[in-house]
Amino acid sequence: MDDIYIILVASLFSISCGLLGSFLILRRMAMVGDAISHAVLPGIVIAFLISGSRDSFEMIIGAALLGLITSFLIEFFHKKANLQTDAAIGVTFTWLFALGIILISVFAGQVDLDQECVLYGEIAYVPLDLWITDAGLNMGPKALYVSAFILAAVIIFLSFGYRYLHITTFDSAFAASIGISIGLWHYLLMGMVSMTTVAAFDSVGAILVVALFVVPAATSYLLTRKLKSMLLMTVLLSFLNSFLGYYLASTINGSISGAIASTSGVFFLLAFLFSPIDGIWIKAIKRNFDKSKNTSKTKFNKIFKE
Amino acid sequence: MINKSKIILVLYLSFCFFACKQNSNPINEGQVTIVSTTGMIADMIKNIVKEKAIVSSLMGPGVDPHLYKATQGDLKLLQAADLIVYNGLHLEGKMTEILENLSNIKNVEAISNHITQDSILSDPQHPSSPDPHIWFDVKLWSSAIDGILPVLINLDTSQKEYFTSNALAYKKTLHNLDAEVKSTLESIPHEQRILITAHDAFKYYGHAYNIEVRGLQGISTLSEFGLKDRVDLVDFIVKRKIHAVFVESSVSQKNIMAIVEGCKQKGHNIIIGDSLFSDAMGAENTPEGSYIGMVRSNTHSIVNGLTNKKE
Numbered sequence: 001m002d003d004i005y006i007i008l009v010a011s012l013f014s015i016s017c018g019l020l021g022s023f024l025i026l027r028r029m030a031m032v033g034d035a036i037s038h039a040v041l042p043g044i045v046i047a048f049l050i051s052g053s054r055d056s057f058e059m060i061i062g063a064a065l066l067g068l069i070t071s072f073l074i075e076f077f078h079k080k081a082n083l084q085t086d087a088a089i090g091v092t093f094t095w096l097f098a099l100g101i102i103l104i105s106v107f108a109g110q111v112d113l114d115q116e117c118v119l120y121g122e123i124a125y126v127p128l129d130l131w132i133t134d135a136g137l138n139m140g141p142k143a144l145y146v147s148a149f150i151l152a153a154v155i156i157f158l159s160f161g162y163r164y165l166h167i168t169t170f171d172s173a174f175a176a177s178i179g180i181s182i183g184l185w186h187y188l189l190m191g192m193v194s195m196t197t198v199a200a201f202d203s204v205g206a207i208l209v210v211a212l213f214v215v216p217a218a219t220s221y222l223l224t225r226k227l228k229s230m231l232l233m234t235v236l237l238s239f240l241n242s243f244l245g246y247y248l249a250s251t252i253n254g255s256i257s258g259a260i261a262s263t264s265g266v267f268f269l270l271a272f273l274f275s276p277i278d279g280i281w282i283k284a285i286k287r288n289f290d291k292s293k294n295t296s297k298t299k300f301n302k303i304f305k306e
Numbered sequence: 307m308i309n310k311s312k313i314i315l316v317l318y319l320s321f322c323f324f325a326c327k328q329n330s331n332p333i334n335e336g337q338v339t340i341v342s343t344t345g346m347i348a349d350m351i352k353n354i355v356k357e358k359a360i361v362s363s364l365m366g367p368g369v370d371p372h373l374y375k376a377t378q379g380d381l382k383l384l385q386a387a388d389l390i391v392y393n394g395l396h397l398e399g400k401m402t403e404i405l406e407n408l409s410n411i412k413n414v415e416a417i418s419n420h421i422t423q424d425s426i427l428s429d430p431q432h433p434s435s436p437d438p439h440i441w442f443d444v445k446l447w448s449s450a451i452d453g454i455l456p457v458l459i460n461l462d463t464s465q466k467e468y469f470t471s472n473a474l475a476y477k478k479t480l481h482n483l484d485a486e487v488k489s490t491l492e493s494i495p496h497e498q499r500i501l502i503t504a505h506d507a508f509k510y511y512g513h514a515y516n517i518e519v520r521g522l523q524g525i526s527t528l529s530e531f532g533l534k535d536r537v538d539l540v541d542f543i544v545k546r547k548i549h550a551v552f553v554e555s556s557v558s559q560k561n562i563m564a565i566v567e568g569c570k571q572k573g574h575n576i577i578i579g580d581s582l583f584s585d586a587m588g589a590e591n592t593p594e595g596s597y598i599g600m601v602r603s604n605t606h607s608i609v610n611g612l613t614n615k616k617e
């Protein structure tokens with residue numbers, strides 16, 4: 001049963017992250033997940049200073065708030081200062097992380113407080129972190145409920161917003177001309193990203209989340225050029241990653257998140273080599289084919305001219 | 307092309323399944339199994355139950371419990387355990403919360419609940435966040451034996467007498483160890499009883515054995531050491547003519563090296579004392595691989611360093 005819980009939680013979070021990550025990649029904001037993982041630090045410190053406790057609940061509230069502020073600041077710098085998105089992401093998260101470190105050394109230097117020990121969960125402990133009602137009834141792992149809720153929210157958001165997200169992602173000028181608010185859809189997407197990121201941090205840990213946002217989506221980007229099939233392929237890959245990654249971890253008795261992230265890397269490598277669109281193998285064959293065509297052409301020209 | 311990638315995928319899949327078939331479960335049936343988080347706890351329990359139970363700890367030698375990452379096997383160990391014992395006071399980070407919650411349906415005990423509660427040190431600014439490094443006060447640590455003994459007897463009531471006599475013997479050993487640490491430290495002159503280490507893990511040690519403890523950073527591994535703190539500390543060392551600063555087995559040496567350099571520039575030579583064991587014990591099958599050996603080794607390193615006997 002433990003195996004099923006872990007694979008299920010990993011795949012549910014992986015699918016949520018992958019679906020949102022596909023849009024992030026197309027908008028050149030792939031590293032937002034990583035940015036949020038650092039930028040939540042001041043939120044954690046402030047939540048601790050206000051509540052005086054290091055329980056998950058307070059930490060998640062603080063982290064979620066900072067996640068939203070991060071995505072707001074990124075868009076703000078991008079729009080108002082005309083900064084490239086990657087630069088805006090870089091400025092925002094390093095600045096917020098530094099702020100968090102200063103807050104710790106000034107106010108809480110004697111307290112063990114960092115994301116690693118108060119926010120980031122560990123996927124191996126998913127089957128242990130149970131929801132137990134006041135009556136002592138065991139309702140199963142908490143993370144299962146959280147991940148199912150997040151996935152439901154992501155799917156509802158995408159099914160309502162798909163057309164708007166599609167058009168603001170690919171042709172923002174056209175979107176603006178027909179009266180779709182680009183800013184609104186950006187903030188909605190980023191809001192979903194922050195919520196998913198923070199919830200996933202709490203249940204499965206940071207490395208995994210950052211990888212899940214980028215790698216499966218990037219892999220399917222190599223395999224297809226249609227948004228819909230990219231999303232579908234991401235879902236499929238997310239599930240495969242979690243499943244194979246878990247069994248890899250159990251084989252080598254290693255870290256589960258490490259194994260899942262590595263498996264997704266293996267899939268990316270396969271796509272990179274053998275993708276029918278962009279794979280370097282097919283490119284090499286095409287090049288050879290073109291070359292042989294070219295040479296025969298020049299030969300033909302030569303003969304013709306002579 | 308697609309065929310090739312499919313073949314590789316299938317190969318990879320089958321490799322995974324084949325590989326996990328071979329993986330057999332090493333957990334022993336029939337005997338009582340006890341899992342602890344840190345090696346110090348496992349050592350205490352081993353000394354009480356001896357060969358009557360299988361005791362294992364999740365965190366091996368040299369592991370920082372604040373940053374510990376679980377493996378897939380850990381989960382199996384925890385699920386199969388008849389008793390889980392952890393340190394508590396947030397030493398295990400987020401895992402503390404999970405274990406607390408798990409105690410509703412499983413046999414889970416926190417060592418920190420069984421020690422003399424008045425002796426728990428905490429920062430006056432944040433009273434809700436106590437210092438978790440309780441094992442460095444030998445007397446305090448041994449006070450947990452009384453609390454944990456009934457829990458162990460509950461696991462196997464037939465061994466009541468055996469466990470009790472083992473616990474008494476171990477308590478006596480720890481009592482002697484406590485006296486030994488005190489008398490060994492006597493050889494350090496009073497004004498030089500200052501322990502400077504990289505990570506603030508020795509507050510309980512200092513409190514119990516009358517040594518002033520100065521850390522280079524706070525308890526959190528993220529809190530940085532300010533420039534001014536560094537200058538102040540160097541001045542302090544030069545003024546008090548302290549002979550040695552210490553590094554710990556589970557914390558990096560960088561910050562300590564900066565202090566050594568700073569003192570050199572002021573014309574005061576300071577040595578780096580032998581490495582101290584802080585959050586984890588030494589390697590298995592070495593003297594430092596047990597709680598007693600670890601305390602002894604730390605005490606000798608501190609005495610040697612501060613009295614400038616060796617090196």
